[in-house]
Amino acid sequence: MPATRRRKKLEDLGAVAAGLAHEIRNPLNSLYINGQLLEEMLSEISPEAVPQKGELLSLARANLKVTQRLNETLSGFLRFARPQAIELTMVDLNRIVAETLRFLEVDLSYHGIVLRTRIHPTPLPVLADERQLKQALLNLLLNAQEALDKEGKTIRVTTGVRAGRPFARIQDNGRGIPRAERRQIFRLFYTTRKNGSGLGLPIVRQIVHQHGGTVSLRSREGHGTIVTVSLPFESQFRAMFPGRLPLALPPGAPR
Ligand SMILES: Nc1ncnc2c1ncn2[C@@H]1O[C@H](COP(=O)(O)OP(=O)(O)O)[C@@H](O)[C@H]1O
Ligand SMILES: [Mg+2]
The missing domain is CATH 1.10.287 (Helix Hairpins)
Incomplete structure (x- = not known):
């Protein structure tokens, strides 16, 4: 066809x-x-x-x-x-990541999980729907948490700039994803967890694509997984989607 x-x-x-x-x-x-x-x-x-x-x-x-x-x-x-229309405003990716983590911090330490963060020293201005971008990051963090299966449970979260684009990266030292599974995990309803829905990653991908970004994944079975969300800088976004201006633009620096 x-x-x-x-x-x-x-x-x-x-x-x-x-x-x-x-x-x-x-x-x-x-x-x-x-x-x-x-x-x-x-x-x-x-x-x-x-x-x-x-x-x-x-x-x-x-x-x-x-x-x-x-x-x-x-x-x-x-x-x-039926994805909701995204409402783009200029935000600082660093703040979005930090606030998403704040939401999970207590739960992570309660479960004996060490959280290591490395936030880029200067703001990373992106055009984003704050609520949805946080949802995507939360889905990734929950997956990381659920994958941790042995002592020394650690999640590393990094923000930075690579290949001229801002990114947020979530790394766990959990079970990793077997090669054969890797092609399946973004499929709707694909899950290996007993109470999983298989909706987490498809939603992540959808949200990130709506933001003009990409999701990439590296994993080693038994060692862990790294998921990187790359987004265009605000200026790059405007060049990619000249018609899609932010609906509300807070004055001054990105929030
Ligand atoms: N960080 C990770 N480490 C190991 N496996 C993962 C990770 N993230 C996702 N997966 C695998 O991908 C599957 C699909 O993830 P997801 O779409 O979030 O659905 P769910 O979490 O409901 O299972 C999971 O069941 C799991 O097998
Ligand atoms: Mg999930």
């Missing part, structure tokens, strides 16, 4: 899948609400009247959990299939 037709077909399929996911949402919500009611009613029944009360309750709770998980998968998929 020629590339353009293939692309069109994929787009159509994406639209159908998104429509379907949307249709499933309401009945799923009803299932969840009914499940909660059922659980409430069951917990009020006396065990004398219904000797199987315990079993019934744990079944009802298991169903609630499954419904919740389905809902999360669906929400993640819809976020991917």
